[in-house]
Amino acid sequence: MGEHTVTSFDDDLGHIDQLIRDMGDLAGAMVAAATRSLLQNDTALAQRVISDDVVMDARQRELDDRAITLIAKRQPMAQDLRSVVGAIRMAADLERIGDLAKNIAKRVNAVGEGSAPRGLSHSIDTMAQMVMDQVGAVIAAYEARDAKNLVSLREDDEKIDVQYTAVFRELLTYMMEDPRNITACTHLLFCAKNLERIGDHVTNIAENAYYIVTGQQLPLNRPKLDETSVTVDSE
Amino acid sequence: MGEHTVTSFDDDLGHIDQLIRDMGDLAGAMVAAATRSLLQNDTALAQRVISDDVVMDARQRELDDRAITLIAKRQPMAQDLRSVVGAIRMAADLERIGDLAKNIAKRVNAVGEGSAPRGLSHSIDTMAQMVMDQVGAVIAAYEARDAKNLVSLREDDEKIDVQYTAVFRELLTYMMEDPRNITACTHLLFCAKNLERIGDHVTNIAENAYYIVTGQQLPLNRPKLDETSVTVDSE
Numbered sequence: 255m256g257e258h259t260v261t262s263f264d265d266d267l268g269h270i271d272q273l274i275r276d277m278g279d280l281a282g283a284m285v286a287a288a289t290r291s292l293l294q295n296d297t298a299l300a301q302r303v304i305s306d307d308v309v310m311d312a313r314q315r316e317l318d319d320r321a322i323t324l325i326a327k328r329q330p331m332a333q334d335l336r337s338v339v340g341a342i343r344m345a346a347d348l349e350r351i352g353d354l355a356k357n358i359a360k361r362v363n364a365v366g367e368g369s370a371p372r373g374l375s376h377s378i379d380t381m382a383q384m385v386m387d388q389v390g391a392v393i394a395a396y397e398a399r400d401a402k403n404l405v406s407l408r409e410d411d412e413k414i415d416v417q418y419t420a421v422f423r424e425l426l427t428y429m430m431e432d433p434r435n436i437t438a439c440t441h442l443l444f445c446a447k448n449l450e451r452i453g454d455h456v457t458n459i460a461e462n463a464y465y466i467v468t469g470q471q472l473p474l475n476r477p478k479l480d481e482t483s484v485t486v487d488s489e
Numbered sequence: 490m491g492e493h494t495v496t497s498f499d500d501d502l503g504h505i506d507q508l509i510r511d512m513g514d515l516a517g518a519m520v521a522a523a524t525r526s527l528l529q530n531d532t533a534l535a536q537r538v539i540s541d542d543v544v545m546d547a548r549q550r551e552l553d554d555r556a557i558t559l560i561a562k563r564q565p566m567a568q569d570l571r572s573v574v575g576a577i578r579m580a581a582d583l584e585r586i587g588d589l590a591k592n593i594a595k596r597v598n599a600v601g602e603g604s605a606p607r608g609l610s611h612s613i614d615t616m617a618q619m620v621m622d623q624v625g626a627v628i629a630a631y632e633a634r635d636a637k638n639l640v641s642l643r644e645d646d647e648k649i650d651v652q653y654t655a656v657f658r659e660l661l662t663y664m665m666e667d668p669r670n671i672t673a674c675t676h677l678l679f680c681a682k683n684l685e686r687i688g689d690h691v692t693n694i695a696e697n698a699y700y701i702v703t704g705q706q707l708p709l710n711r712p713k714l715d716e717t718s719v720t721v722d723s724e
Contacts, residue, residue, distance in 0.1 A: 429664065
């Protein structure tokens with residue numbers, strides 16, 4: 255394979271990586287805006303998140319098309335092929351993060367104004383901040399091809415799960431105190447759950463990035479979904 | 490490309506399709522068992538669903554490995570490449586269906602015995618049945634390369650969303666009637682939500698199968714996530 259071909263492949267892959275970065279930036283911005291729209295009852299901002307999701311979906315399609323064209327055109331071998339397939343998977347997770355942010359934004363009206371007491375807003379905000387940090391960090395670690403950081407990012411997802419469990423309990427308490435809180439709190443519960451799931455998608459991205467960088471799969475014991483069932487059960 | 494090469498590629502693809510079928514069967518069985526364990530408070534059955542998920546994850550890894558080896562070895566062109574990449578995506582959705590069934594099973598203890606009144610159990614059961622039918626039907630339509638059926642399956646997801654909204658409302662009512670129901674109902678709410686999300690994954694599978702069969706993407710207006718936010722808002 256000549257030098258020219260190799261460079262062209264790298265150029266093509268560079269375009270795909272640029273799309274991953276763009277999607278990562280958009281995902282982080284959507285999570286931030288969705289959370290702010292929820293906690294400040296900002297319906298205009300919520301609407302923007304919903305529009306952003308259309309952009310996100312288009313980016314994913316563009317990446318998929320480029321990736322498949324690249325495989326067909328260049329017929330890459332092992333390591334290169336791994337990068338392209340990994341990029342397709344990362345894009346799918348980023349697209350899902352966009353969906354989840356959109357779903358938070360769509361609940362802004364249902365939650366309404368002043369439904370979340372200060373303590374609860376703070377807990378949700380803390381959780382959202384942790385999630386946003388993870389989204390930014392995983393894209394940065396992928397760009398830096400930093401395998402060690404990718405492993406620790408996967409482990410950090412546990413902290414989000416712990417915070418989710420705290421929010422879950424706060425919400426239950428608040429619902430039990432006054433049945434009039436139930437509808438709004440149910441929607442907030444799904445918002446918190448969406449943030450927790452965004453954390454799971456970051457974990458998936460870290461795993462795929464690790465696979466691209468090292469050629470090896472991480473062991474199968476990644477943290478999965480939430481553990482509130484177990485937590486509540488043991489109370 | 491010689492006859493021999495084509496046949497070998499088809500053999501390899503046949504193995505991958507067999508894994509899709511196996512994963513589809515397992516996914517349907519897991520959803521059925523998870524729902525039964527939930528509604529009959531059968532913790533032993535719930536435990537089996539949790540174990541089944543390990544098998545599901547292993548199947549997905551096997552399919553991924555085979556698919557990537559196939560691309561590297563055979564360097565397939567357009568249509569064939571599309572089939573392999575589509576299979577990777579379908580496997581990812583089936584694996585997520587397994588995760589969601591497992592999450593239902595993990596909530597069996599938290600929901601406990603006799604928490605769901607007869608009417609509610611019936612609504613959840615109806616929803617689960619619709620979801621199971623969809624899981625079975627999408628794999629069958631893929632096997633039959635039936636593009637028309639794949640389109641209508643994607644549209645059928647709306648019926649699941651309608652049933653989810655009904656369950657969501659029943660659960661809210663039940664929580665408001667008696668605060669002692671709140672914890673159990675919250676878990677049932679997530680179970681119903683998981684079923685609704687399994688429907689979304691069936692939609693994704695239908696879209697990927699359609700792409701494999703026809704070479705064309707379905708338009709972007711697929712039903713996404715739930716609409717209870719909007720529903721509640723308009724009440």
